[in-house]
Amino acid sequence: MSGSTDGRAYIGSFTSAGGRGVIAVTVDPETGALTELGATDAVADPSFLALAPGGSVLYAVSETEEGAAAAFAVTGTGAPRPLGEPVPVCGAGPTHLTLAAGHLVTANYGSGSVTVLPLADGGAPRPASGVLQHEGAGPHPDRQRGPHAHQVVADPSGRWLLAVDLGTDSVQISSVDAASGELVPHGETALRPGSGPRHLAFHPEGSHAYVLHELEPTLTVCRWDAAAGVLEAVGETAVLPDGVETESFASEVVVALDGRFVWTANRGHDSISVLALDASREKAELVTTVPCGGRWPRDLALDPAGRRLYAANEHSGDVSWFDIDQETGIPAPAGSFAAPAASCVIFG
Template sequence: MGDTGVGRAFIGSFTSAGGRGIIAAVVDGETGGLSETGASDALADPSYLALATGPGGTVLYAVSETEEGAVAAFDVDGPSPRPIGARVPVCGEGPTHLALASGHLVTANYSSGSVSVLPIGGAGEPGAATGVLQHEGTGPHPERQRGPHAHHVLPDPTGRWVLAVDLGTDRVRICALDTGAGELSLHGETALRPGTGPRHLAFHPAGSHAYVLNELEPTLTVCRWDADAGVLEPLGETSVLPDGVEGPVYPSEVVVSHDGRHLWTANRGHDSIAVLALDESRETAELVTTVPCGGRWPRDLALDPAGRRLYAANERSGDVTWFDIDPDTGVPHRAGSLAAPAASCVIFA
C-alpha cells in the first residue's frame, strides 16, 4: 500500500538557463506523483531551497546563485510562492547552498569561498548578514582548486555545530555559531585526500557517522563523527561508479535512507543514481548497483518525508524524476517525472 494524502514539494531552477524559478507542486501520497500548482521567478537562479515551519506558517528560503549572491524568503501557503520582503545580499559570491541553524540562515558561497550567517526575523524574513567566515587554502586541481569553494553547509544532528564542505581546499570545516552575535567561529578542520573535491555531506540517522561525496573524483568518504568533541574523522573511501566507466563524472548529492541501511548518490555525466549498502558498523559502504537517473545531469536527490521514494532533479533534461525504493535492496525503480526546466533541487514540506 502507498502512503495516503497529499503533500507539497518545491523545485528550484536556474532562471538564467530557462528555468521558471521556484516551482510549487502537490505530491500524491499514493503514487508519489508531482503536479505543479504555480511558480515564481522573483529571484534569479534559486538553485537551492530550505523550509522552516513555525507558528506563522511555512516559509521557504532560497539562495540566488549569482555573482552578487543573495537569499530571499517566500510565503508558500498559496498555490504559488510569494516573496516576503526583499532579497538580502549574503556578502559572498555564487552561493550554492543554505541551511537553517538556530534561528539563522547559513549559506555556502562557492565563488568567494565563504560561509555567511543571516538572522531570521519575526515574520520569517532574513535580515542583513551578521557574519561572514572566509575560507583559505588551495588544492592540487589546476582549475577547480585555485582557491576555496564552500559548496555545502549544514548543522550536525545535535544542532551544536555547523559543518562547511569546501571543494576548493579538500576540507570540511567544523564551526560554532554564536547565536547572539550571529557569527561563526572555526572550531576545527578535517583534511580529506587532496584532489577529491568534497561537495556535499550527509549524516547517518544515528548521528555517529557522516558520508562526504566528492565531485572531482567519483568517491564517497566515510567518516566518524564525534559530536561531543566536534571532530570528523575520515575512515576510508568507496567508489560510487562500477569498474570500467570512462569519461568525466561529477557526483553531486548524497542521501542516506531513514533506516540507515542504504545510501544514494547522484552522478552527473554518468547520469545515474548509485546505490550503496551500509553495514551495521556504519563504517563500510559497498556499491550495490547504479540505475539511470531518468534524465540528464542529476544535480540533486531528495527523499520524500516517508523515505519510500527518491526524487532526482535532472538539470540538463529539465525534469524531476521520482522512483519507488525497494525496501530490502535500496534499488530505486522509476515511477514518473515532471517537466522542470533547468531543475537544480527539490525539497518537501
Template sequence: MGTTGTGRAFIGSFTTAGGRGIIAASVDRETGALTELGATDAVANPSFLALSEDGSVLYSVSETAEGAVAAFDVTGAQPQLNGASVAVGGQDPTHLALTAGHVLTANYSSGSVSVVPLRGEELGERTSVLVHEGSGPNAARQQGPHAHQVLPDPSGRWVVSVDLGTDSLRVCALDAATGALTLHGETALKPGSGPRHLVFHPEGTHAYVLNELEPTLTVCRWDAGSGTLEPVGETAVVPDGEYTETYASEIVVSHDGRFLWAANRGHDSLSVLALDESREKPALVTTVGCGGHWPRDLALDPSGRRLYAANERSGNVTWFDIDPETGIPRRAGFIEAPAASCVVFG
C-alpha cells in the first residue's frame, strides 16, 4: 500500500444488533479516510474477516449459534457471496485465520477450533474440530472453554489458539494434506485473566497476549523450533485505579516492533505501550480516547502509519494518525458503521 491513491478496507458488523453486514470502503492513502462503496448482509453477524493473500477473496465468520464461515468475491465494488456458507461444527465463531490452504475458526461458545479447506474461491466441508477442555475461576465467564482467537505463528509451522475460558494458550499442528488439527502443547496463564487475543512480534521471538477479564498484557517468549510459549511478565494496559469495567479487546504491534497498541472497551480507550530492546518489558506510555464507545477491534493499516478502531456500540470506525517517534495516535476522522466489529485492509 503506497502513500498516494486509494486502497480498500472491509468492515464487519453484527447484523442482529443493527449492523449492515460487511461494508466495503475505499481508503484514501494520503489522509486515511474511508468512503463506503457498498455492503452485503448475505451472512448473519460477519463479526470477523480475513482477506486472501491476493486480496480477491474475503472470508467471514458467521457468529451465530449454528456457526459458519463464508467466502466473498471482492474484486468488484460490493462483496459477492461465493457459494454456500459452510458449518464449522462449533457455536459463535469469533475469529478466523488463513493458513496452509485452510480457514481456521475459533468458536467461542463451544470452546473449539475448526478447520475448513479452501477449494479455489469457495470452501470445502470442514475436516477437523479440536475441542478445548477446562475452566477458570470466574464463575460467570469461565464455566468452560471459550476459544476466542486462532492464528498461525510467524514460521507457519504451528497454529496457536487463545482460550478465555481456560486461561490458556494451545499450540497445535495442522496437517496441510488432511486438514487434521492436533494438540501439541498447552501454556497456562494467570488464573482469571481471561486471555482474548495474541499478536507476535515481527522478529518472531515473542508473543503478547491481551487479557479481557483483567486489562493486562502477558509477555511470552516463543520458540518456533519446539513450538513452546513461555510467560515471562505482565503489564497493565490502563493506569492504576482504572481497571473497573474495562474489558480489553485487541492488540496490535507496529511494523518496526517498537510499539504495541491495545483497545479497551468500557474504558473506551487505546493504550500505547513502548517496547524495550529485550521485547519483554512493555511500558504503558499513555491512553487516548477511542473516538466512540466499546472498541471491539483495532487494526493497523498496511502503511503502518494509522490505526483504525471499530467502535461497536457507538457504531463507527475511527482512524488515527500515529506519531512515529512516540507511537501516540491522534484522531483524524471517522465513518458511521452500525455495530462495527472489525476492520481489514486489502
C-alpha cells in the first residue's frame, strides 16, 4: 500500500455484542482494501459515527439505555483518542448523530427524541442545551407504540434538521437556535402508516430526498424545498423484487454522487438494492439486488470518490466492499474486512 495517499475510514461496532468499539482503518485508493490502524472500546456501543469538518474530531453515539455521545481526537496513526468522558443525551438508545449550527445533534431511538449538545473549544460535547420530544404512534403493534427517532440529518442548505421517526411514520423538521442551542420545531411530513421510516438521503442537487422504510421494504421519493423547509412525498417504490418471502428490514440508503442511482441495504434478505433515478429525480426503478457479502447489513457507505460501496454486516462481523459499475450502478464484490458486530462505516 502507498501509505501517503491512503484515505482513512472509521468503523463503529457494538461492544455489547463482541465488537471492538471504534476501529480506524486506512483505505487503499486503488483496491479499496481496509487495513487497521487501531481500535478503542472506550465508549460502549458506538453504533454510529460522524466527523467534524476537517476530520480532526470523531463523534460517536453510545447506543445504551442511558444514552450518551462522545468525541475522539483523530490521531492519523492509531486508534482515536477519547476527548473527555461521554456526555448524556437525556434520551435513550441514540442511534444517529450529526453536526449542525456548531452543535452536535443526536436522534434517540428509545425515547423518541432529538438532543442538541453544544461543543467546547477543541470539539468535545458539553451538556445538552435542548431536547425535542416527538409525540405520536403508528399501527405496528410492537415497533410503533410510541415515537422512535432513528436518524437526524442537516439538509444541504445547513438551515434545517430532518429527524426520521420510525415510530410515528414521519419526518420532523426543525432548526437549531445557534444562540440558545435549542431546537425550534418547524414542520412535519407524514408518511404511509406502518411503513416505519428509518433513514433518508438527499440527492446531490438538494431538491429531492429519499426516505427508506424499515418495516416495509420501500423507498419514498420526496421533493425538498429548502427555502420553505418543506418535505413533500411524491412517490413510493419497492426496494425488493416481487415474490421475496424472506422477512427483510431495510437499513440504509445512499445516493450516487452523480445522482443517477440509489442503493439500499436490506437486512434479512442480506442484499444491496440498486435503483435507477430518471431525469426528474422523482421516479426510482428497481434494477436488481446483489448479495451484501455477509449477514445483516446495518449500514451502507459510499467512498468519497463514488467508486465503491461498503456494507457493515453486523451479524457476520465484517465490512464488505464493492466496485460500482459506473454505467449500470451495479456493485461487484471486491473484498472484506473482519469487524465483529459492525454497525457503520464513515470516511475521513
